[in-house]
Amino acid sequence: MKKKLKQLLSPNFSRRDFMKSTSAVGGLAAVAGSISLPFKSSPVAAATTPSEEKVVWSACTVNCGSRCPLRMHVADGEIKWVETDNTGDDEYGNHQVRACLRGRSMRRRVYNPDRLKYPMKRVGKRGEGKFKRISWEEAYDEIANNLTRIRKDYGSEAVYLNYGTGTLGGTVTKSWPPGGTLIARLMNLSGGYLNHYGDYSTAQIAAGLNYTYGGWASNNSFSDLENTKLIVQFGNNPAETRMSGGGLIHHLMESKARSNAKMIMIDPRYNDTAGGREDQWIPIRPGTDTALVAAIAHVLITENMVDQPFLDKYCVGYDEKTLPASAPANSDYKSYILGKGEDGIEKTPAWASPITGIPVDIIVKLAREIGQAKPCAIFQGWGLQRTANGEIASRAIAMLALLTGNLGINGGGSGARESDYNIPFVRFPIPENPVKTSISMFLWTDAIIRGPEMTATKDGVRGKDKLDVPIKFIWNYAGNCLINQHSDINRTHEILQDDKACEMIVVIDNHMTSSAKYADILLPDLTTSEQADFCMDTKAANMPYFIYADKAIEPQFEARGIYEMCTEIAKRLGIEKEFTEGRDQQGWLEHLYKLTRANDPSLPDFETVRKQGIVKRRDPNGHFVAYKAFRDNPEQNPLSTPSGKVEIYSERLANIAKEWELPEGDVIHPLPVYVSTAEGWDDPNRSKYPLQLTGFHYKARCHSTYGNVDIIKEAAPQEMWMNPVDAEQRGVKNGDLIRIFNDRGEVHINAKVTPRMMPGVVALGEGAWYAPDGQKVDHGGCINVLTTQRPSPLAKGNPQHTNLVEVQLVNKA
Ligand SMILES: Nc1nc2c(c(=O)[nH]1)N[C@H]1C(S)=C(S)[C@@H](COP(=O)(O)OP(=O)(O)OC[C@H]3O[C@@H](n4cnc5c(=O)[nH]c(N)nc54)[C@H](O)[C@@H]3O)O[C@H]1N2
Ligand SMILES: Nc1nc2c(c(=O)[nH]1)N[C@H]1C(S)=C(S)[C@@H](COP(=O)(O)OP(=O)(O)OC[C@H]3O[C@@H](n4cnc5c(=O)[nH]c(N)nc54)[C@H](O)[C@@H]3O)O[C@H]1N2
Ligand code: SF4
Numbered sequence: 001m002k003k004k005l006k007q008l009l010s011p012n013f014s015r016r017d018f019m020k021s022t023s024a025v026g027g028l029a030a031v032a033g034s035i036s037l038p039f040k041s042s043p044v045a046a047a048t049t050p051s052e053e054k055v056v057w058s059a060c061t062v063n064c065g066s067r068c069p070l071r072m073h074v075a076d077g078e079i080k081w082v083e084t085d086n087t088g089d090d091e092y093g094n095h096q097v098r099a100c101l102r103g104r105s106m107r108r109r110v111y112n113p114d115r116l117k118y119p120m121k122r123v124g125k126r127g128e129g130k131f132k133r134i135s136w137e138e139a140y141d142e143i144a145n146n147l148t149r150i151r152k153d154y155g156s157e158a159v160y161l162n163y164g165t166g167t168l169g170g171t172v173t174k175s176w177p178p179g180g181t182l183i184a185r186l187m188n189l190s191g192g193y194l195n196h197y198g199d200y201s202t203a204q205i206a207a208g209l210n211y212t213y214g215g216w217a218s219n220n221s222f223s224d225l226e227n228t229k230l231i232v233q234f235g236n237n238p239a240e241t242r243m244s245g246g247g248l249i250h251h252l253m254e255s256k257a258r259s260n261a262k263m264i265m266i267d268p269r270y271n272d273t274a275g276g277r278e279d280q281w282i283p284i285r286p287g288t289d290t291a292l293v294a295a296i297a298h299v300l301i302t303e304n305m306v307d308q309p310f311l312d313k314y315c316v317g318y319d320e321k322t323l324p325a326s327a328p329a330n331s332d333y334k335s336y337i338l339g340k341g342e343d344g345i346e347k348t349p350a351w352a353s354p355i356t357g358i359p360v361d362i363i364v365k366l367a368r369e370i371g372q373a374k375p376c377a378i379f380q381g382w383g384l385q386r387t388a389n390g391e392i393a394s395r396a397i398a399m400l401a402l403l404t405g406n407l408g409i410n411g412g413g414s415g416a417r418e419s420d421y422n423i424p425f426v427r428f429p430i431p432e433n434p435v436k437t438s439i440s441m442f443l444w445t446d447a448i449i450r451g452p453e454m455t456a457t458k459d460g461v462r463g464k465d466k467l468d469v470p471i472k473f474i475w476n477y478a479g480n481c482l483i484n485q486h487s488d489i490n491r492t493h494e495i496l497q498d499d500k501a502c503e504m505i506v507v508i509d510n511h512m513t514s515s516a517k518y519a520d521i522l523l524p525d526l527t528t529s530e531q532a533d534f535c536m537d538t539k540a541a542n543m544p545y546f547i548y549a550d551k552a553i554e555p556q557f558e559a560r561g562i563y564e565m566c567t568e569i570a571k572r573l574g575i576e577k578e579f580t581e582g583r584d585q586q587g588w589l590e591h592l593y594k595l596t597r598a599n600d601p602s603l604p605d606f607e608t609v610r611k612q613g614i615v616k617r618r619d620p621n622g623h624f625v626a627y628k629a630f631r632d633n634p635e636q637n638p639l640s641t642p643s644g645k646v647e648i649y650s651e652r653l654a655n656i657a658k659e660w661e662l663p664e665g666d667v668i669h670p671l672p673v674y675v676s677t678a679e680g681w682d683d684p685n686r687s688k689y690p691l692q693l694t695g696f697h698y699k700a701r702c703h704s705t706y707g708n709v710d711i712i713k714e715a716a717p718q719e720m721w722m723n724p725v726d727a728e729q730r731g732v733k734n735g736d737l738i739r740i741f742n743d744r745g746e747v748h749i750n751a752k753v754t755p756r757m758m759p760g761v762v763a764l765g766e767g768a769w770y771a772p773d774g775q776k777v778d779h780g781g782c783i784n785v786l787t788t789q790r791p792s793p794l795a796k797g798n799p800q801h802t803n804l805v806e807v808q809l810v811n812k813a
């Protein structure tokens with residue numbers, strides 16, 4: 001032992017030897033307890049391990065909303081361990097941006113057994129996962145030749161860039177929006193591609209609140225909660241969805257501690273953000289928030305808690321006074337609430353209670369608290385809008401902020417999701433797309449099988465009355481939406497399996513995902529650790545930052561970066577010079593940063609950024625207050641709605657409701673009225689499938705990314721949440737293996753029996769790796785085996801949290 005210690009402290013002893021020797025003396029902990037560790041950051045290390053281990057700044061660029069710095073400790077060309085931000089301190093406002101456990105397990109993603117090693121070409125049936133190794137030259141030629149052939153036969157409208165967010169935090173590697181990627185640059189320089197609008201995250205809220213506020217609806221930053229009296233969160237769960245130590249859960253907790261404001265969480269699931277921090281949890285039936293809001297509005301109106309001057313001055317259609325001339329009598333929101341509208345029903349708490357599952361007295365108390373707290377901050381997450389009529393639900397929640405006059409002030413808000421201050425950064429230039437047609441991102445599977453039948457008024461095709469050609473070529477870069485993340489996997493499988501329908505699929509990923517198995521040509525990409533890039537944060541309240549992620553290790557196997565891939569294909573399409581403009585990847589990073597600095601000379605120079613890794617800022621205004629300029633001076637700063645005001649009643653929606661052809665049961669309405677939907681709580685089909693299945697974004701993964709990391713899977717297993725009452729009825733106990741099924745498919749997974757789930761509702765975290773057994777049963781717990789491709793009415797978006805299922809016991813634990 002003595003000899004070992006002497007050896008450990010000798011100047012020639014490397015970290016690698018150390019790791020070896022620790023096992024010889026009884027493990028890391030035993031040694032760590034008795035001597036000072038020879039890590040590079042310690043004074044001993046500086047003297048003892050010259051040039052053996054280097055620390056390289058890198059980042060986690062997945063789509064969790066945060067974006068964390070990772071400091072890679074590299075020795076012998078290998079990442080040995082991963083640290084996070086070491087700038088700043090524990091003080092809120094100067095805090096470290098600490099990566100979550102997913103980011104800290106990046107090593108296990110980089111060196112994962114699922115890593116793609118070589119370019120490959122499909123040999124079996126599409127989706128079977130059978131490939132042969134090919135050279136990069138062959139792969140590039142295949143892609144360029146097929147692209148040219150398909151464009152010649154069908155035109156560029158047949159080329160589609162599928163949604164993918166695996167590395168949206170990058171600049172060169174940026175995978176989202178597809179229209180902002182290097183592939184879009186490549187396509188637009190050579191003829192263009194079929195666009196899409198909307199995204200899987202926010203299709204319904206983006207479409208819905210656009211009619212209320214005009215454009216993308218912002219809300220105050222979470223840092224501004226230090227100015228509020230009451231926080232009401234509708235299905236908002238930053239403890240899981242904005243997890244980093246520099247991200248929004250940190251801002252929520254710290255600012256709430258300053259104001260000591262009460263927090264009420266409205267969610268069918270007792271989520272982790274509630275997790276002991278909430279003052280009240282109100283479980284609500286999925287898809288019924290609009291009814292709850294209507295009942296709260298009833299109490300606010302009848303008990304005189306409405307901010308009438310605000311509604312008169314800033315809004316259209318609260319009551320008859322401000323209804324547009326084209327609107328029929330009694331089509332205002334107040335008439336709807338008081339039962340004077342077309343349905344003649346008064347939206348009392350007693351009316352809403354059986355719909356929402358919330359007792360009357362709780363609704364009344366909630367309404368009074370919202371009406372009396374000045375100011376009051378109303379927020380919504382995006383879970384409740386990823387539903388069958390999420391457009392209406394998102395607009396309804398905004399009503400609470402409007403009725404109480406909380407818009408545009410500190411401590412108040414708009415009722416949308418929280419916003420952030422960002423550092424403006426110049427992105428890769430993307431030339432204009434010559435193809436102007438665009439489909440909803442959710443309808444790409446339909447565009448493969450019935451493209452030319454899809455029209456503007458039936459399917460939301462934009463830029464043209466109808467699609468002319470089906471999708472024939474798909475680029476799938478850093479996305480798992482070909483299978484795992486898109487609804488109704490069994491339907492998608494049927495559509496993709498036919499290689500006469502969509503003729504060519506190119507997948508570019510790091511891992512053999514379920515989507516990768518559907519590739520015709522499969523290209524192994526570099527990870528963030530194997531190349532240099534700028535990585536942006538977008539969700540950090542009033543302390544934004546960006547990261548210079550340097551190359552930490554050499555490319556693994558034959559992996560190549562997206563810039564090189566696109567350059568090689570550009571060469572074959574005869575547009576290499578236009579594509580590269582004479583720069584390599586490093587040249588572009590330096591160029592884009594130069595442009596960024598020209599706009600903002602206070603930023604440090606490139607070399608400094610490279611060394612310091614992270615650049616942090618503070619919002620010069622303190623906090624972001626949404627619609628402040630409008631509130632302060634509405635004449636000078638009108639909204640971009642047609643009236644320039646907040647449109648509670650939307651004339652444009654009234655027209656769309658008249659003009660569009662909607663399937664039976666779908667509703668588009670000028671007001672945020674409560675409507676029943678397919679697969680809602682009152683669908684007659686509940687006699688067959690009695691449980692509402694909702695989803696959530698789980699801490700175990702970012703969607704499917706990190707879903708193959710062993711230690712994370714163990715720490716946060718995939719389970720279906722279920723209330724003890726529903727479990728008991730089915731003889732299910734905690735940990736039992738169950739089958740969850742409906743007409744679309746079947747999933748086998750363990751049950752988590754917990755009072756954290758409301759009765760009648762079950763929940764499954766989205767993103768688990770689809771693991772079919774050949775009999776159409778998934779054993780991975782992938783919720784999209786059970787979700788539908790029927791789009792929402794207005795956005796034509798993904799209603800992935802609206803499903804009916806039944807659950808049965810398979811095996812006792
Ligand atoms: N049922 C249900 N489905 C959902 C949702 C839901 O709530 N419920 N949520 C939806 C939402 S909001 C979203 S945003 C989508 C997300 O769907 P996706 O954007 O498909 O997200 P991921 O599943 O994380 O897939 C990212 C892929 O990128 C790969 N990747 C990671 N890093 C890199 C890289 O550096 N290079 C390359 N080439 N690839 C990389 C990963 O291996 C992974 O295959 O899912 C949607 N699907
Ligand atoms: N760890 C982790 N973080 C992530 C992601 C991830 O996959 N993993 N994904 C990222 C991405 S791309 C996105 S878009 C965001 C998603 O962010 P969100 O869409 O906000 O996340 P969800 O978990 O889908 O929904 C939030 C909450 O809404 C609740 N909810 C569901 N239906 C209803 C309803 O009808 N009414 C009410 N009141 N609540 C309801 C859910 O139970 C959940 O707790 O998260 C981001 N962050
Ligand atoms: S998954 Fe999100 S919170 Fe976790 S390290 Fe990556 S960017 Fe940060």
Ligand SMILES: [Mo]
Pocket residue numbers: 200201202
């Ligand atoms: Mo998302």
